[in-house]
Amino acid sequence: MGGTARHTDQGPAPQAAGPPRAERRGPVVAALMLAMALAALDSTIISTVVPQIVGDLGGFSVFSWLFSGYLLAVTVSLPVYGKLSDTFGRKPVLLVGIALFLVGSLLCATAWNMASLIAFRVVQGLGGGALQGTVQTIAADLYPHRERAKIQARLSTVWATSSVAGPALGGLIATYAEWRWIFLVNLPVGAVALLLVVRHLHEPARAPRASAERTGAGHAGGRRTGGRRTGDGRERPRVDWAGALGVFCSGSLLLTALVQGGVAWPWLSTPSLCLLAASAACAAGTVVIERRAAEPIIPGWVWRRRTIAAVNLALGGLGLLMIAPTVFLPTYAQSVLGLSPTAAGFVLSAMTLSWPISAALSSRVYLRIGFRQSAIVGMSLAALILFAFPLLPYPGSAWQPALIMLLLGGALGLFQLPLIVGVQSSVGWAERGTATGSILFCRQVGQSVGAALFGAVANATMAARLADAPDSLGGDLPDDLDSVSRALEHPGELSAEAADYLRRAVDDSVDYVYLGAALAAVLAVLALLLLAPRVFPTHVDDPTAPTTDSPTTSDASTTSDASTTPDAPTASGAPDRPGPPVDGPAGGPTSGPTSGSAGGGPRGGAR
Secondary structure, three states: OOOOOOEEOOEEOOOOOOOOOHHHHHHHHHHHHHHHHHHHHHHHHHHHHHHHHHHHHOOHHHOOHHHHHHHHHHHHHHHHHHHHHHHHOHHHHHHHHHHHHHHHHHHHHOOOOHHHHHHHHHHHHHHHHHHHHHHHHHHHHHOOOOOHHHHHHHHHHHHHHHHHHHHHHHHHHHHHOOOOHHHHOHHHHHHHHHHHHHHHEEOOOOOOOOOHHHHOOOEEOOEEOOOOEOOOOOEOOOOOHHHHHHHHHHHHHHHHHHHHEOOOEOOOOHHHHHHHHHHHHHHHHHHHHHHHOOOOOOOOHHHHOHHHHHHHHHHHHHHHHOHHHHHHHHHHHHHOOOOOHHHHHHHHHHHHHHHHHHHHHHHHHHHHHOHHHHHHHHHHHHHHHHHHHHHOOOOOOOHHHHHHHHHHHHHHHHHHHHHHHHHHHOOOHHHHHHHHHHHHHHHHHHHHHHHHHHHHHHHHHHHHHHHOOOHHHOOOOOOOOHHHHHHHHOHHHOOHHHHHHHHHHHHHHHHHHHHHHHHHHHHHHHHHHHHOOOOEEOOOOOOOOOOOOOOOOOOHHHOOOHHHOOOOOEEOOOOOOOOOOOEOOOOOEOOOOOOOOOOOOOOOEEO
8 A cells, every 4th residue: 555666567767855854855855945045135125225236337217127127038948847847857957057047147247237237137037937836846755745834935035135134235236345246245145055955866767768669659639659669668758849839929928918008008008918918929829839849838737626726726826816915905005104115015024924834823723624625715714814904094003004014924924825736746757846836837927917917007096086186286286107206105195185185095995906806716615616626636646645535526637557657856965866765754764756556556645
């Protein structure tokens, strides 16, 4: 039964190496945390030095692309790196990602104008996509699903701490050094991470892939399944470069339309419509390419399997609603409450304090009531909290939105981590990178859609309030939306009535954004209720996967063949090749697949 290797007509399947013991994981976990810190810091540290950069390089009209270009590159590269990590292994992809990120950082430090800096930020983003996706995947490889909450909570803590510390560190550098040092500080941190990964992360040799001749399936549905073979008889890995290019093009065009629409040009203008049409055409072409590819970058099963499809949509909803606190709360705190930028940042940081704590404790919940139920509880609480924001009194006190953020972080920690762990536990090693890249990609796309959608809601609300202003205030109010925030930065230049009217208009705009975020939370809950199976399947290569005698919901991801699934990576000191089971702390087997049914039938379900 559990822990015994299955046999096929090709002989006994190699057993997966067990999870490395705790003392051997330390250097690898340290490398993962450093890599995560690089990606998180670079998202926020640059915000406080923009005036210095613009003063040195010029290009004020396009400086927003310092952020948009980085975000775009990270988003479109996530699914590509996920597939590559399944094809070639996690270690080479992570090493390439760190190296690319460091090269981009060095180039950014040598930028001679704004255009070159934006281009080098895109290079950084291409490395950042590898860091975000591959770090999450390796963390899942190193820990069985009962322990994954611990490592994910550590990574969440690193992300939260780095996000909060980034602006402060950037401010210190802007005050006491040149802005170029915000990129140069990445080099020693990245070098340490590279060294730790090279020395301590070892991936066992992977089993040969079954070829068309051995499986008797030369072509399946018009798709080529046989590839070139190496000298030892193994099939050479094949990369769907055409599909990768299609993903890059369609994603880049869509995100450019979302980022620039309503900002650089009107939504219904020719540039917006052309970008959206070109994105749709590229997406259609990519679907055709992926359906014919032997190893598609985004395989169809990420949407055919109910578990992954539901989580894709739910995390897309999470990305959508996160725009309310991360983008609009600072505006509310400064314009309505009259707080300084630093104080507004502390109001938002309340969420980053409670989120990692909730994530660390979420395993106690999802191991008791299940992944799906835990996420539904978390997002239902988040919806109620978001609905409560418009009920805050005007103008209110700073502790009130801070309390809202503290509660929201706790709810979202209970929502996101069980879904990530649930998806990673539902697939084997050979699919985990693709599955992780898919759900992170959907979350990033949700953020881009949310920025465009809620930006339009806020602008429309503000425009309506300005249009309906009393005639007695007409001469004191700004003529356009861009002037509102500037006017509130210097309220002494306005009459008391005009300043109060503008603050109420901003308050109304942010209230509508939070109502929209609450509706996004409701949609995420509905996606889980209607699409996700009640019991998430658990893959047979997870040595701690619980088994159940109760029937589980059928899911395409519940079939696996140990003879074709590569083994999980190990920390240094673990055997380089698959070997016999290693006894864990409890004395039971901690490696080797747990049996589902003979011949690779469905796995035991994990709630």
